[in-house]
Amino acid sequence: xKKPRIYVDTSVIGGCFDPExxxxxxxLVEDFRRxxxxxxxxxxxxxEVEPAPRVVRELHRKLLSITEIxxxxxxxxxxxxxxxxHHVLGPRFRNDMLHIALATVAAVDVVVxxxxxxxxxxxxxxxxxxxxxxxGYRALAIHSPREVTTYGRESExxxxxx
Numbered sequence: 405x406k407k408p409r410i411y412v413d414t415s416v417i418g419g420c421f422d423p424e425x426x427x428x429x430x431x432l433v434e435d436f437r438r439x440x441x442x443x444x445x446x447x448x449x450x451x452e453v454e455p456a457p458r459v460v461r462e463l464h465r466k467l468l469s470i471t472e473i474x475x476x477x478x479x480x481x482x483x484x485x486x487x488x489x490h491h492v493l494g495p496r497f498r499n500d501m502l503h504i505a506l507a508t509v510a511a512v513d514v515v516v517x518x519x520x521x522x523x524x525x526x527x528x529x530x531x532x533x534x535x536x537x538x539x540g541y542r543a544l545a546i547h548s549p550r551e552v553t554t555y556g557r558e559s560e561x562x563x564x565x566x
Contacts, residue, residue, distance in 0.1 A: 408514060409442040409472065411507035413500075414452040415518035416549055417467070418460050425518050428548070431555025432516065433463070436470060440554060443467060446474040446506045448499055480505045486539055492531040497522050504532050508541045515546045524548050 412432070419425030420433060436443040445467065453464045474480075483505035487493070493501050500522040507515045517523040524546055533543035 407440065407442050409444050409510075409512045410436075410552065411444040411446070411474075411503070411510070411512040411515045412449070413503045413515070413517040413519065413523065414449050414456075416516055417449070417453060417464055418456060419518050419549065420463055421457070421459055425549070428550040428553055428555065429518075431553035432549040433467070435552075435554050436467070441552075443471045444474060444507070444510065444512050445471045446503065447476050448502050448506065452499065474506045474510050476502070476506065477509065480509045483508055483535070483539060483541070486535050487532065490531065490535055492528065492535065493522055501532075504544065504546075508532075508536050508544060511542065513545065514552060515544050516549050516552050517546070518548060520548075 410432075415425075416429050416432065419429035422429075432441075435441050445464075449464070450473075453461050456464075480502065484498070484502050487501040487505065488495070488498075500519060503517075504515065504523065515523070522528060529544075529546050532546070536543055
């Protein structure tokens with residue numbers, strides 16, 4: 405079975421060092437390191453970690469060796485423009501929309517974020533996915549790290565839990 409490709413935004417990397425989110429963020433990072441999932445990052449993530457604390461930048465740098473990196477393309481910029489035209493988020497949150505546009509164009513399996521205000525929120529998911537379908541792309545699954553990581557599950561083999 406093909407391993408799921410998971411697009412991770414900057415909040416997940418920073419979450420590895422935040423007491424509220426570190427358990428699940430680090431669990432997901434460990435899943436990537438063990439090869440359970442394919443990690444997908446982008447040029448947007450790289451730009452957003454630049455001003456972050458040193459530990460966040462170092463983790464991002466270490467993850468690059470196991471990462472598929474998405475560049476900002478004209479196609480993703482066109483999807484972003486459609487989100488902007490539909491007022492999915494305000495102009496100040498362009499990068500949040502660009503994360504979703506990049507993940508959409510790359511046809512990742514899941515987007516993972518701790519951004520409950522602009523990304524992991526039912527009405528926003530519906531708006532992003534409505535735009536995606538209108539443009540001929542498929543809908544994205546969008547979840548928090550806690551919903552995706554294998555950390556804390558009784559069994560790592562889903563067939564054993566039946």
